[in-house]
Amino acid sequence: MTAVRPGADAEEFLLRARRLTGPALRDAVRRLPEPTRGIAEYHFSWDHGQAGKSVRAALVLAAAEALHGPPEDAVSGAAGVELVHNFSLIHDDLMDRDPLRRTRPTVWSAYGDSQAILTGDALLVVAMHVLADHPPVLREVCAALLALVDGQSADLAFESRTDVGLDECVRMAALKTGALLASSCAIGGMLARAEPARVEALRRFGHHLGLAFQLVDDILGIWGQTQVSGKPVGADLRRRKKSLPVVAALNAGGSHARRLREIYHPGAGPLDDDDIQSAAELIELAGGRAWAERQAEHHRTGAMAALAAAEPTGEGAEILVALATLVCRRDR
Template identity: 65%
Template structure:
């Protein structure tokens, strides 16, 4: 299959996942009281606000796609996993709203973020509300709810580490990978495991799906960090260079520091300056220094290594051929963004 054909298949797969998931998402958001409901509807792209029209864009649907494809890979009809997919997506958007607030990111999916448009208190409240309805969505399935609650603790640990890293200049690569495993990989891992649980798969198969999602999540974060420095806003949905502007210890940056040498030392000087955010010339220089120090190449190679590990774990799950094909396509799409 050509690259164009594979991309079209992935778009169709994600469109189907969105179609199956959106009714449950809307039902959950409709349970929220006003004005929180309207704010959540704006965040999901379902409601206009002043100069910002409704777009209907609540993201690519990668996490719901993983839930549904994992369920199918274990022999269940994807429709059976729609509520689980909605629960995962609600948790994901809870983290997005709070992350944007903590990171002071003013743009997501080409629109203002919740805190930037409605203020900090409303962002906290709306994120909390999405978490509550996510729990309600899975309340009738104790095993699924337990899986998601364990994931939430990993998310909190990962986000806490990410915030702590902003005050440090000695973050190791292993620490950074552990942070990414909590902040990003945990939810993709849980999404895949939830599909297995919905299908009633044997524990060893569900565990293999969980490992598939873990490695895929690390690859996802590595690619996301690369796009944040060398990508395009049209692909990432956020301003390119924002992480460098805040002097964030992303994986390519930490890899560059770990490499040592004059480029790493110059990068460290930029990051340790005490005069606030980096300006545009500094951001451009930092990107060049990271690449020359080897941070870009390391992140690309590590993303590929994690993708390979994910596919090996998928094989261990003994999946149904159609579901395995869908999960493999999603894995390739996630690790090929921006190419």
């Protein structure tokens, strides 16, 4: 296999990462029985050429490259992480009742709840199979999965609560989103056989990157554009989801926060379009958007400091910086 030697262009590297991991992903999915195989292929959008960016797979490959790892080992780790991520997406869409992903109907909305559960489970099983030759990596992924479950459970519990604190919301995001990104970066270092201190620095890099990613994602979910996020803007507000900007605004105090609490009171059904617009305005007036933007920049800075501690070198190091910039500064 040819070594990963991209330039410092993040989009180009994401494309190369998809090309490198694509065969392993398709081989894994081909093991599935029908109709699960076809549903998984639909989720990956391989028939329409609209597959996800594969950020986590790219982080594995770039981290390994930056620490002089063998690309053959990194590809299997990257494919396994990407399968785990897509398992979580299918189940997350079902739990959140999100109708669209990558501008297409989600698996549950296209095939039903039961098939979504089965397909997600199947992707998790083949992910474990792909990673079975690397026991330390498999243990790393399992730890990330337990953290993800913890974060997802908290996220669901928040929907029926009126007293969600900002600290616990940040912890939820760190578990739900940050854990797998942190593990992706650490896995790259592990497959490069790097020293434990450098692997841990990569894990911190991914942790900060995960929080920045979630903050930007939450901002896009309220004030972005559907063609950028691939999901309907305002969908989280419609079902009163307590994303990071929302919780920041609810805890801000003042008249705007009080009015937002009245709109966001749980148990009253989905918000209508007028309430969604009002909620978005109140979140911004209460300071939720500004707080989220500051925190995204804070975690970008933290990610860069952690990356420097990992002492990456060469083009892999440049790509990690470029990927972090892409994640933290997505067009809105």
